[in-house]
Amino acid sequence: MSAVPDTTVVALKRTEGAERTLVCLGFCGGGTAAYHKWAAAMPAATDLLAVCYPGREGRFVEDFADSWGALAEDATAAVRAATAAGGPYVLFGHSMGGWMAFDVTCRLAAAGDPAPEALVVSSCNAPDRGLTARDRFPAQRDGDGELLTWMSTHGLLPAHVLGDEDLTEMAVELMRADIRVRDTFTYGGAKVTVPLQVFSGADDPVVGDDAGTRWGGLTTAAHRHDVLPGGHFYTPEVWRTLPDRIPALTAPDGQPHTLPTGHTDRRRAA
Template identity: 40%
Template sequence: MRTVSSTAAVYRPRPRPGADRVLVCLSFCGGGTAPFRRWADVVPDDVELALICYPGREARFGVPFARDWVALRDDVVSAVRGLGARPYTLFGHSMGSWLAFETAAELERLGAPTPSALVVSGGVAPHRRQAHGTHVPRSHDSDDALVAWMREFGQMPAVVAAEPELRALAVELLRADLAVSESYRFSAGSRASVPLRLLYGTGDTEPFAEVERDWKSLADAGFEAFELPGGHFYEADVWAGLPRWCTGAAPHAGRP
């Protein structure tokens, strides 16, 4: 049985209420829960997978898109607070890496339970996003430009690109998330007070050494970084195996 909480926007592909811990996943710009659902087949038996569904997509298609970054962050914070008292790891990819960082910081400010660890993937450090990201499209770009970008980065399958209605929905979703991410402003002094693990593709757009240095500068409670094969979404088998990097000691790969 698959369950979706309409209030907390949490999708559990394989509910495990007796699991000792939870892996909470935050998606990338224009994404949903679908890219993470197969992870339920590979997470350890003592881990429950909890996928956060942002407004305006999938089970929350009828919910208006978040109006700005703070609204999206608060929506995620509400979802994470509704997960219960079990220990959890917070994972975010690309835009989700900033959301994971900011969600953990906001939970700490609220006095709510914080994650046992943060795993940030495929994203530059939030305080450096203005200096990087020249490859990222803007919310005012044309539909054709957004489609081309999604196709280049492997975010739009050929079957979606070939279907006008599906393509239009994907463009609308990406444009909305781009507008939200453009409103993000890093708060000077924000830190990661829990252990932080960085994952990054060998062929991603920014140099790994710079991304590693920038994230490390925000970490107060332990830091490690690993470079994995592939580009922004890694190689297919690497993406499928990412739960290994989120739920246990890092497998031997890349360089710490």
């Protein structure tokens, strides 16, 4: 792959002669750190890249995006740069990042750029209803304590952050910035034309029971829905090994793993 800014597209695993790449987009209030532990779980001959949004990590000095459109343009440019050298890739997004991955896939198609061989969305409702009350968790009206509770209970906020006033302030500022962006989202009516895999947690309070079915209506290709143990980020072990559950990363001979077009495979995994 061609060189890309290491502050925007972070290489978490590089493999000589890689056959495909998993590109990950961040969730609300998150960065690339949550994907670092995936490097050990990646299939052979697969690179792992994560997109860093403005205002965090290596892009800390940049302003936060001020709208969904601005963040989507930034993320689309990052994915385009990360995949410029060609070769198959899978695009993944968790929570808000699932909507972002869907939007980026649509934008790439509209621009005539190479599409991912599969789109994987995790812990998010289908965006065709627009932003509903169910999707506004956490919410702009929540106090700092409520946001920290959400991040520590349903998210991946490290325990040491809660004991550091400066770090908690930064975590809350980042979450509020992403919530403001999320709340400007509108669904434009597009569908994707690539195979779609949906993950959801059996105990996730945010994602509705119809998420897999509704997501299936947003692709013209094959789709599947896997229900995993745990909540918004599943169980720690499931999250750590999530790449193992993406068939498109292990398809033989460079061919994407698909199901028959229009088929929904709703699997409750252990």
